[in-house]
Amino acid sequence: MTDRRTFLKTALAAGGAIAIGPGLFLVAEAEAEARPADEPFSAKQRWGLLIDSSRCRTGCTSCVEACQKEQGWHSDNLGAADPQWIRKVEATDPRSGASISLPVMCQHCAHPPCVDVCPTGASFRRVDGIVQVDRHLCIGCRYCMMACPYRARSFVHEAIQDQRTHTPRGKGCVEACNLCSHRVDTGGGPACAEACPEGAMVFGDLNDPNSAISLALRKHHAVQLRPDLKLDNGVQYLGI
Amino acid sequence: MAGIATATLVSPPRRLQGVAAVLGMVIVLALASALYMEENGHWVTGMTNYVVWGLPHVFAIFLIVAASGALNVASIASVFGRTAYKPLAPLSGLLAVALLAGGLSVLVLDLGRPDRLLVAMLNQNLSSIFAWNIFLYSGFFAVVGVYLWTMLARRYSRFTTAAGTMAFVWRLVLTTGTGSIFGFLVARDAYHSAVMAPLFIAMSLVYGLAVFLLVLTALGALGGPEAPPDLVRRLGKLLGILVAAQLYFVCVFHLTNLYAEKGIALERYLLLDGGVYPWLFWIGQVVLGGVLPLVLCLGPRTTSAGQLLAAALVVLGGLMQVYFIVIGGQTYPLSVLPDWILHSSFGDGQISHYAPSLPEVLLGIGGVALAMTLVLIGCSVLRILPTTLEHHE
Numbered sequence: 256m257t258d259r260r261t262f263l264k265t266a267l268a269a270g271g272a273i274a275i276g277p278g279l280f281l282v283a284e285a286e287a288e289a290r291p292a293d294e295p296f297s298a299k300q301r302w303g304l305l306i307d308s309s310r311c312r313t314g315c316t317s318c319v320e321a322c323q324k325e326q327g328w329h330s331d332n333l334g335a336a337d338p339q340w341i342r343k344v345e346a347t348d349p350r351s352g353a354s355i356s357l358p359v360m361c362q363h364c365a366h367p368p369c370v371d372v373c374p375t376g377a378s379f380r381r382v383d384g385i386v387q388v389d390r391h392l393c394i395g396c397r398y399c400m401m402a403c404p405y406r407a408r409s410f411v412h413e414a415i416q417d418q419r420t421h422t423p424r425g426k427g428c429v430e431a432c433n434l435c436s437h438r439v440d441t442g443g444g445p446a447c448a449e450a451c452p453e454g455a456m457v458f459g460d461l462n463d464p465n466s467a468i469s470l471a472l473r474k475h476h477a478v479q480l481r482p483d484l485k486l487d488n489g490v491q492y493l494g495i
Numbered sequence: 496m497a498g499i500a501t502a503t504l505v506s507p508p509r510r511l512q513g514v515a516a517v518l519g520m521v522i523v524l525a526l527a528s529a530l531y532m533e534e535n536g537h538w539v540t541g542m543t544n545y546v547v548w549g550l551p552h553v554f555a556i557f558l559i560v561a562a563s564g565a566l567n568v569a570s571i572a573s574v575f576g577r578t579a580y581k582p583l584a585p586l587s588g589l590l591a592v593a594l595l596a597g598g599l600s601v602l603v604l605d606l607g608r609p610d611r612l613l614v615a616m617l618n619q620n621l622s623s624i625f626a627w628n629i630f631l632y633s634g635f636f637a638v639v640g641v642y643l644w645t646m647l648a649r650r651y652s653r654f655t656t657a658a659g660t661m662a663f664v665w666r667l668v669l670t671t672g673t674g675s676i677f678g679f680l681v682a683r684d685a686y687h688s689a690v691m692a693p694l695f696i697a698m699s700l701v702y703g704l705a706v707f708l709l710v711l712t713a714l715g716a717l718g719g720p721e722a723p724p725d726l727v728r729r730l731g732k733l734l735g736i737l738v739a740a741q742l743y744f745v746c747v748f749h750l751t752n753l754y755a756e757k758g759i760a761l762e763r764y765l766l767l768d769g770g771v772y773p774w775l776f777w778i779g780q781v782v783l784g785g786v787l788p789l790v791l792c793l794g795p796r797t798t799s800a801g802q803l804l805a806a807a808l809v810v811l812g813g814l815m816q817v818y819f820i821v822i823g824g825q826t827y828p829l830s831v832l833p834d835w836i837l838h839s840s841f842g843d844g845q846i847s848h849y850a851p852s853l854p855e856v857l858l859g860i861g862g863v864a865l866a867m868t869l870v871l872i873g874c875s876v877l878r879i880l881p882t883t884l885e886h887h888e
Contacts, residue, residue, distance in 0.1 A: 335543035335842060344839040346832050359831055359839070368681060374625035375618040394615050395607015397547040398625050404682030405831050406841060409544050410607060413536035426536050427607030480831045484681060495832070 298382040301365075302434055302489060303461040304448060305468050305477060308357040309494030310455035316343055318358045321450030325435060327419040328409075338409035340432045341447055346495075355494060358447065358456070360432035361386055361407040362480060363489030369399035369408065369431075378429075384461070384489050387433035395427040404481045407431050434458075434489075461489065499582050500882040504874035506718035514717065515871065518864045525861020528854035529604035537607065540855050545847035546825045551605035553818045554859030557702065558598030558866060559632075559673055560695060560817075563666040564703015565591040566639065568730070570666075573642075573659025579726075582881035583711070588643045588662070589873040590710055590866075591703070595635060597866030601858055624672065624679050631669040638665045647877060670699045677820070684761050685824030690748045697741035698813065704734050705809035710870060712803055719874065720884045724799035731802025735792025738809065742785050757833075764827050765819075769846070772823040775815045784812015822849050 322341045323329050330337045341360040347353070363386045369378045370386065377392035378399050388399075388408075400408045408431040415424045421437035424430055435445040443449075448456035459468030471477075477491040532540055542549040569587035572580040603609050619626040642658040645651045674695030677686040708722075708730055715721045749766065752758030766773050791797065791805035826847040830837060837844030874880055 331538075333538045335545050335847070336538045338544070339841045342839050342841040342843070344831065344837055344841075344843050346835040346837050349834070349836055359843075370620075371622050372625060372679070373620050374623045374629065375615050376620040377618075392614060392618055393608065394611045396625065397607070398623075398676075400544070400547045401825075402680055402682065404829065406545070406829055406843070410537065410542075410547060412538035412544075427533070429607070481682065481833075 296381045296383045296385075296440075299462060301384040301461040302439060303363065303384065303459065303468055304434070304445070304490045305457040305459075305471055305493065306357060306490065307453075307455045307457075307493040308355045310453040311343075311356045311358065311451075312453060313345060313354070313356040315356075315452065317450045317452055318447035318456065319343060321446040322360075322432070325419070325438075325446035326422050327417055327424070328430075331413060333412055336410075336412040338411060338430065340407075340409065340430070357492060357495070359405060359407070359480070360447070360490070361403075361434070362405050362486070363432075363434060365487035365489070367486065368402040368404065368484075372398045372402040374398065381436070383439075385434045385436050385439065386431075387436060388428070388430055390423050390425050390428045390430065393428040395429065397429060399429055403431075404484055404486070501582075501585070501878040502880060502882050503876060503878055504714065504717065504719055504871070504880055506875075510717060511871075515868070518868045518871070521857075521864035522861050522868065524857045525601075525604075525859075525864065528857040528861070529609070532605075532854050532858070533609065539852065541849050541851045542855075543847070543849070545842050546822060546849040548821055548825065549605075549849060550818075550822075550851035550855040551601050551858050551862075553814065553821050554862050555598045555601040555605070556673065556821060557814055557817045558594045558601065558862050560670060560699040561702035561706050561813075562591050562594035562598060562635070562699075563670045563673075563696075564699035564701065565594055565707050566662060566666050567700060567704045567733075568707055569642070569659060570663045573656050574663045582720075582884060584659075585643060585646045585877075585879045586711065586714075586870075586874070587707060588639050588646065589877075589879050590707055590870055591666070592636060592639050592643075593866040593869035593873065594703075594706065595632060596869055597862040597864075599632060600865055601862035604858060624675050628669075628672045628676065631665070631672045635662075635665055635669050638662045647879075666699070667696060670696045673699075677824070683824060683829060684752070684758060685765070685827050686820075688748060688751065690744055690751065694741070694744040694748060697737065697744050698816070700737045701734065701741045701809055702813045704730065704737060705806040705813070708734070708803060708806040709810065710867070714870075714874060714880065717871075719880045720882065722799075723884055726884060727799035727802055728797060731792045731797060731799070731805060734802065734805060734809065735789055738785055738788050738792070742781075742789075745780070745785075761827055764846075765823055769823065769826070772819055772826070775819040775823065779812050779815025780819060782812075783808050784816055788812070825849070 319341050326340060328338045328340055341358055344357055344359050346355050363384055367380055367386045370380050374396060375392045375394055377389045379389060380386045397410055400410060408429050410429050411424060411426050414426045418424050438444060444458035448458040457468045457471055459466035461468060463469055475493050477493050478495050479488040479491055540549055566587055568580050569584040571577045572584040603612055615629065639662050642662045645655040645658045671692040674692040678688055678691030680686040708727065711722050749762060752762045766776055788805035788809050791801040826849060828844050828846060830844065
């Protein structure tokens with residue numbers, strides 16, 4: 256009888272610690288002052304892309320191929336389970352019959368739903384506007400994929416070979432366009448914009464009134480995808 | 496619990512061994528499935544980058560929602576003062592904890608990186624409804640644990656009402672949180688609705704009570720107290736009323752969508768021409784999980800056998816309902832340009848397809864087996880069950 260009682264006490268204590276632990280950590284986290292992980296970046300910039308769909312050619316996938324080459328993702332013949340950081344969408348307006356072609360990737364929202372819902376903070380927004388995933392914090396719950404209005408995120412369904420050192424990827428984690436942050440941090444721009452043969456993608460600092468992207472935005476009326484959600488996207492489109 | 500004779504479950508050895516062997520085998524198969532999925536990657540499941548939550552989530556959500564509702568009987572006894580149900584309150588609490596443990600186990604084993612559970616515990620994003628739920632689930636274990644303690648340790652029985660009230664409030668908040676996991680998804684019309692929270696509460700009341708009735712009956716066959724027909728009939732009547740309440744919220748959800756032009760295409764897909772999903776709705780959710788239990792529980796000639804059948808139908812219809820909500824909602828196209836016709840290599844503008852794989856089925860059933868195993872262990876080592884239910888009619 257005593258043995259059973261001792262066993263029960265130990266089992267309850269161990270089970271309770273495992274079950275209640277997360278809640279206690281949540282309280283502890285709320286009180287602790289976290290070290291800003293984004294110190295190297297500056298909020299003076301807000302990086303963005305302006306995509307002119309009227310210059311984007313149907314069937315051209317230069318931006319997609321450049322992204323694959325730069326970030327090291329590709330089709331593994333898994334069909335709908337393959338990752339796609341950027342895709343070409345062909346759109347037809349049923350009322351007028353007008354057709355457009357446009358690349359769609361992470362829209363780098365100012366108020367990203369993926370960041371809001373991520374339980375661990377693996378999805379985060381840098382102060383310069385780039386939204387990305389910390390693959391070492393991602394537990395693969397896929398809630399961000401449920402929340403993203405643009406289906407911009409992919410879950411890695413199988414083991415990864417030939418990774419790029421600048422962009423760690425991994426089976427069981429979620430990933431998406433990071434606006435080639437490794438290039439941006441060294442003064443460059445995203446591979447997709449650089450590769451576009453039509454010059455239909457302009458990358459730049461939305462906060463700099465004299466940047467090419469800001470000048471173009473002042474001149475033309477750009478739209479955001481799903482403007483009804485008021486997410487203030489960093490990626491904007493002309494010709495829609 | 497003062498004055499109520501309780502005992503540990505003493506089952507006929509062969510019967511208990513048989514049940515334990517089956518449950519153990521299902522759990523081993525579930526663990527093997529989880530290992531297979533993690534080792535190979537999720538491409539071996541039916542899940543894709545379009546349908547990212549599959550059958551394991553259906554089982555996990557069903558179990559988590561039912562966990563909250565399994566507390567119904569305890570709440571009736573401790574919060575609403577119906578002493579006739581007091582002998583069953585400990586089982587109600589134990590079942591609630593066991594179902595939650597089963598559901599969470601499935602959820603964790605379906606993660607892309609279940610090995611990072613500690614990461615989820617140490618890094619929490621306070622704006623995430625998921626993180627809130629981790630807190631709510633942990634708290635549920637703690638609150639119901641204390642509640643059980645006050646019921647089992649008689650010297651603390653004066654705290655039972657307070658602990659029971661706390662558990663009652665907590666489980667309402669918990670299910671609000673579970674429903675809001677979907678309700679807060681602003682981009683998805685199939686989910687984004689404030690009705691999701693009360694709908695999930697209604698679902699929890701229904702599923703939890705149905706599972707409780709079935710477990711009580713099963714324990715009766717394993718040496719536990721036989722549930723008197725009158726008790727089953729009364730709980731059955733309550734089940735019928737709760738089924739009606741749940742159907743009400745389902746109606747409100749779909750009618751709200753149907754009223755606005757922008758929701759008609761979605762509802763047409765879900766309720767009319769969306770392949771398997773309208774069948775799951777009308778046959779599974781409405782007929783099996785709704786109308787038939789209503790007739791069996793509230794009809795003019797109710798029997799305890801009929802009400803047990805109703806409970807089984809509620810569980811079956813409930814699983815179909817959760818499948819309909821979780822999978823059906825994801826298969827509907829998420830359009831980056833509403834009102835445009837879209838085509839892409841990523842399935843834009845197209846209905847997504849999902850077919851569950853065997854490992855997913857086994858993992859999901861494993862969660863149920865784990866919950867039932869925990870109930871059996873709990874009843875075997877703790878004085879959870881009353882020696883008889885006859886005196887309290």
